[in-house]
Amino acid sequence: MSLDAAMPRATAPAILPGSGGLRGAFSDLFWRRPKLLLLLMLLPPVLWLGIVYIGSLFALLLQSFFSIDEFSGLINREFTLKTYGDLLQAANLDIILRTVTMAALVTLASAVIAFPIAYYAARYARGRWKALFYLGVMLPLWSSYLVKVYAWKLILAKEGILTWLLGKLNLLWVLDGWLSLPIVGGNSLSVSFTGTFIVFVYVWLPFMILPVQAALERVPGNLVEASSDLGASPGQTFSNVLFPLALPGIVAGSIFTFSLTLGDYIIPQIIGTSRLFIGQAVYSQQGTAGNIPLAAAFTVVPIVIMGFYLWGAKRMGAFDAL
Amino acid sequence: MTSAVSFKQVSRHFGSVRAVDAVDLEIVPGEFFAMLGPSGSGKTTCLRLIAGFEQPTSGSISIFGERAGGVPPYRRNVNTVFQDYALFPHLNVLDNVAYGLMVKGVGKAERLKAAEEALSMVRLPGYGARRPGQLSGGQRQRVALARALVNQPKVLLLDEPLGALDLKLRENMQEELKSLQKVLGITFVFVTHDQGEALSMADRVAVFNDGRIMQVGTPEDIYQRPKTRFVADFVGSSNVLPPDFVQRYSGQHRWGSLRPESIRVSGATSGDGVAARLVGTNYLGATTRLALDVDGLRLHAMVPAGTALPAEGEAVTLTFNREHLHLMDEPA
Numbered sequence: 301m302s303l304d305a306a307m308p309r310a311t312a313p314a315i316l317p318g319s320g321g322l323r324g325a326f327s328d329l330f331w332r333r334p335k336l337l338l339l340l341m342l343l344p345p346v347l348w349l350g351i352v353y354i355g356s357l358f359a360l361l362l363q364s365f366f367s368i369d370e371f372s373g374l375i376n377r378e379f380t381l382k383t384y385g386d387l388l389q390a391a392n393l394d395i396i397l398r399t400v401t402m403a404a405l406v407t408l409a410s411a412v413i414a415f416p417i418a419y420y421a422a423r424y425a426r427g428r429w430k431a432l433f434y435l436g437v438m439l440p441l442w443s444s445y446l447v448k449v450y451a452w453k454l455i456l457a458k459e460g461i462l463t464w465l466l467g468k469l470n471l472l473w474v475l476d477g478w479l480s481l482p483i484v485g486g487n488s489l490s491v492s493f494t495g496t497f498i499v500f501v502y503v504w505l506p507f508m509i510l511p512v513q514a515a516l517e518r519v520p521g522n523l524v525e526a527s528s529d530l531g532a533s534p535g536q537t538f539s540n541v542l543f544p545l546a547l548p549g550i551v552a553g554s555i556f557t558f559s560l561t562l563g564d565y566i567i568p569q570i571i572g573t574s575r576l577f578i579g580q581a582v583y584s585q586q587g588t589a590g591n592i593p594l595a596a597a598f599t600v601v602p603i604v605i606m607g608f609y610l611w612g613a614k615r616m617g618a619f620d621a622l
Numbered sequence: 623m624t625s626a627v628s629f630k631q632v633s634r635h636f637g638s639v640r641a642v643d644a645v646d647l648e649i650v651p652g653e654f655f656a657m658l659g660p661s662g663s664g665k666t667t668c669l670r671l672i673a674g675f676e677q678p679t680s681g682s683i684s685i686f687g688e689r690a691g692g693v694p695p696y697r698r699n700v701n702t703v704f705q706d707y708a709l710f711p712h713l714n715v716l717d718n719v720a721y722g723l724m725v726k727g728v729g730k731a732e733r734l735k736a737a738e739e740a741l742s743m744v745r746l747p748g749y750g751a752r753r754p755g756q757l758s759g760g761q762r763q764r765v766a767l768a769r770a771l772v773n774q775p776k777v778l779l780l781d782e783p784l785g786a787l788d789l790k791l792r793e794n795m796q797e798e799l800k801s802l803q804k805v806l807g808i809t810f811v812f813v814t815h816d817q818g819e820a821l822s823m824a825d826r827v828a829v830f831n832d833g834r835i836m837q838v839g840t841p842e843d844i845y846q847r848p849k850t851r852f853v854a855d856f857v858g859s860s861n862v863l864p865p866d867f868v869q870r871y872s873g874q875h876r877w878g879s880l881r882p883e884s885i886r887v888s889g890a891t892s893g894d895g896v897a898a899r900l901v902g903t904n905y906l907g908a909t910t911r912l913a914l915d916v917d918g919l920r921l922h923a924m925v926p927a928g929t930a931l932p933a934e935g936e937a938v939t940l941t942f943n944r945e946h947l948h949l950m951d952e953p954a
Contacts, residue, residue, distance in 0.1 A: 525675055526708035528695040530722035530773065540725065544712045 364596035373590055383593040387601075392581070396601055399578040402493070403561035406500040407554045410508040413501070414553065415546070418509050422516035437506045445503065449570050452499045456489035456571065463488070486573060496572035503567065504560050508553035515549025516542070551613045558609065562602035578602065624687040626651040626777055626809040627672055632681035633833075634667050641667040643833035644681070649777075651686070654803050654810045656820035659830030660856065665813045668830070669779050672811065674698045686776055696725075701770035702779040706786065707762045709754035715741070715765050716750030722773040740768035743802070760791045767799075771806070778803075780812045784819065796823055817857045821845060829853050845881075849951050854879035861885075861921045868949065877950045884946035885923035887912060888939050889932040895939035900932055914940065 318324045330337040366375050367382040386392070421433040440448065454460050466472050479485040479492060486492030519542065527537040565579025576584070578598055586595035613619070629647035633640065642664045649655045657665035670676040671683060674695035683690045685700060701722070709718050716737050717724075723733035734750075741747055744764035754762055763783060770778055780799075784792045800823050803810045814820050820827045821841040829836045829844060829852075837849045848854035851862050860879040868878035888895070898921070902913035910931070912923045923940070925931070932938055 520706075520708065522704050522706065522708040523710060525673075525695070526702070526704060526710070527721070527725075529673055529675075529700075529702045530725065530769070531696045532721075532725040533696055536725045540721070541710060 360596050361600060362596075363592050364594075364600055366593045368591050368593055375592060383597045386594055387597045392598075395576050395578060395581050398575060399562055400605060402497065402500065402577065403558045405497060406504065406561045407508075407557045409497070409501045410505050410557045411512070411550050411554060414505060414508040414512050415550075418513035418516055418546075418549075419542075421509075421513045422519075423521065437509050440502075441506055446566070448503065449499060449567055452495075452502065453490050453571055456495045456498065458488035458490075460488075460490070490571050491573060493572060496568050499567050499571050500561050500564070504557040507556035507560065508550075511552035511556075512546055512549040515546045515552075519545045548619055551619070555606070555610070559602060559606055562605065563599075623651070625649055625684070626653070626686060627811065628684045628687075629668070629671075630682045630684075632668075632671065632678045632683055634664075634671060634676055635679045640833045642671065642678075645833075645835055647828065647835065647838070649809060649811060650826075651809055652807050653825040654800065654812065654823060656812045656814060656824035656827045657830060658814055658817055658820040658827050658857070660815055663830035664833035665815075665828075665830045666781060667833075669702075669781055669811065669813050672777065673700055673702050673779055699773075699775055700777045700779060701773050701775040702781065703763075703766045703770050703783045705781045705783065707754075707766040709762055709765055709769070711754055713754075714750060715746070715752050715754065715757070718754065718765060719750075719769045719772055721769060726773075736772055737768070740772040741765075743771065744768045745798075759786050760795070763787060763795065767802075771802075771808075775808065777809045777811060780810060782813055782815070784814075784816075792819075799823065821857070829856065831856070847948055848879055851877055851879075851950060854948075854950065858882075859922065863947075864919070867916075867919065868947065871944055871947055872949060874949060879948045879950060880921075880942060880946060882911065882922045882924040883909075884942050885914075885921065886941045887914070887923050887925060887929075887931075888941070889930070889936070890939055895941040898938050898940050900934055900936055900938050902934060903931060914938070916940070 318328060363375075364383055365379050365381070366377050367380045368374070369376050417433075417437075421430065425433050455462055457463075463472070463475065466475050475489075478494065479488065484492060484494045484497075486494075489495040489498070523541055523545070524537055527541045528534075532540060563579050565577065565583045568577040569580055578601060582595045582598045585591045585598060625648040627647065627649040629645050632642060632645045632647075634642040645664070645668065647668070657668060659665045667676060671678055672685070672690075674690065674693060674697075677692065685698065690698065709715075710721065713721065716734060719737035719740050720733040723736060728736070738747070738750060741749060744767050746761060746764050746768070749757070749761070749765075754765065757765065763786075766783070783799075784795050787795060796819060799810070799812075812820070812824065821844070824841060826838060827841055827844050828838045831852050837844060837853045839847075844853060844857050848857060848860065854860040855862050858881065860881055863878040863880060865875045865877055869875045872878065887898075887900070896916055898914045898916045900912060901915045901920075904911040904913070905927075908927055909924045910927055910929065912925060912931070914921045914923060921940070
């Protein structure tokens with residue numbers, strides 16, 4: 301074995317010369333002062349987030365403490381809680397309750413549907429199948445949201461493919477039975493809350509699958525084996541090991557599905573009943589009604605709800621496994 | 623007597639890879655049994671077959687006389703100490719240890735008491751409230767042991783449990799495991815690639831290579847009377863001698879093995895012995911390992927520290943007791 305061949309010549313210096321020039325000088329400077337590099341990299345996004353993003357959000361929230369003069373329609377720039385009083389009227393509470401219920405159901409359904417898909421992707425899919433999984437989950441995100449929603453309107457319409465398919469399967473009675481139910485029913489799926497729910501779940505599902513998959517990916521496979529080795533049935537392993545360890549991912553996903561549903565105003569407008577959701581209320585208050593303070597107050601609602609949601613999730617230990 | 627674990631022509635193939643190939647094995651109840659072999663030799667797959675994580679492609683396995691074919695891990699009264707411990711990160715130490723009892727429906731007070739006792743047994747009393755992440759490797763190892771033992775398994779499987787520990791800790795754990803096994807009387811099946819560990823701890827050792835068992839026997843059997851070249855080579859880095867060499871000293875044209883510590887090295891070039899050249903010395907503390915060249919054949923000798931040694935490159939004479947030259951049945 302000849303070591304000499306693999307080693308550099310003995311004539312090489314112990315300290316190599318710098319590469320010279322501005323580049324070399326900056327490289328050496330950043331190496332000596334890593335915090336300087338960090339500062340330079342973080343400054344633009346921090347300015348953007350701090351001033352443009354959070355700043356404008358606060359400007360909006362500020363509006364909710366103003367009120368509108370009912371005669372002139374002008375905004376009265378004096379601090380008052382009058383707008384919040386308006387927000388708590390029965391009709392508006394109805395909108396809030398409807399939206400929160402929908403968001404909760406959409407989140408729950410997304411989690412239930414996403415878990416097996418994420419589990420398969422994290423545990424079993426390898427190579428080509430994993431690529432296919434990512435493609436399958438992401439592909440719907442590449443096409444326009446509006447196109448997807450209108451496509452669903454056609455699918456769910458009375459003359460749509462779903463009704464046709466159920467007719468062929470002699471299952472129309474199931475659909476009719478469901479549509480005759482109060483609240484969730486309606487003339488057809490495309491003008492019922494059920495339709496709104498289906499489309500919400502479809503559109504937000506990727507936002508649940510990906511974080512759950514990432515969380516499950518971090519669960520070592522031998523924990524599942526250890527649980528089974530210690531006598532836990534697959535169901536017990538799920539509830540005692542997999543679910544608690546996937547919970548941070550489920551909570552992360554639910555933040556997406558929940559808050560996206562809380563704020564959306566297009567889906568319930570195209571598919572569903574004429575009853576309003578929070579997003580639609582904001583849209584109409586700041587637009588046709590010209591009531592910016594009330595619109596701002598409506599936008600505070602999802603923020604407060606999400607705050608409570610995260611606080612509750614933390615108290616339940618959802619982030620303990622992080 | 624029924625075997626604790628019995629393999630009858632067990633094979634486990636992964637595609638074209640024969641991880642375990644027609645293995646017959648009987649493990650006696652209450653013994654400390656080691657499965658020794660290089661990585662990829664099938665020893666861990668055998669362990670997983672006993673645990674139930676793998677099902678045999680062919681052949682049959684019984685545990686204490688009961689057929690284990692198709693029985694899932696959670697219905698086997700067998701527990702495993704995993705190589706990297708596999709402690710549940712979201713549970714504290716006490717709940718980790720109590721897990722097996724919890725899923726079996728043992729009441730909370732009772733299972734926590736049993737878990738606390740198990741922690742005392744592995745010398746970690748009062749550690750119950752900590753998280754696995756707050757423990758050192760050696761402590762995690764003990765928790766994994768307690769978590770398995772609290773279920774009072776019929777067979778305890780240990781998958782290279784000492785591999786991640788440093789030398790000192792490892793030696794302590796070896797002694798502790800051994801005495802624990804004596805006290806509890808549970809059958810231990812221990813997988814390791816460390817021959818020293820296998821020899822020092824086990825009542826019997828199975829040496830694996832290429833999915834097959836090369837030899838099963840007591841540590842002394844394996845060490846003193848290896849059946850094949852592979853066993854001689856793998857267990858204690860014996861000198862494997864080709865038939866031509868062996869014939870000169872034993873009269874038989876067979877492969878032989880000679881332990882490094884059986885060779886004496888003297889500086890004199892006269893006398894009857896094997897002429898050799900010293901090509902390297904390796905100081906190991908209590909002993910010194912010598913690399914010797916005998917007409918192109920590389921041999922190793924182990925001499926006590928402090929032995930006067932000739933310089934590297936000089937001619938030496940090797941002598942050994944011919945009884946120590948062990949002849950092997952199979953050339954493989």
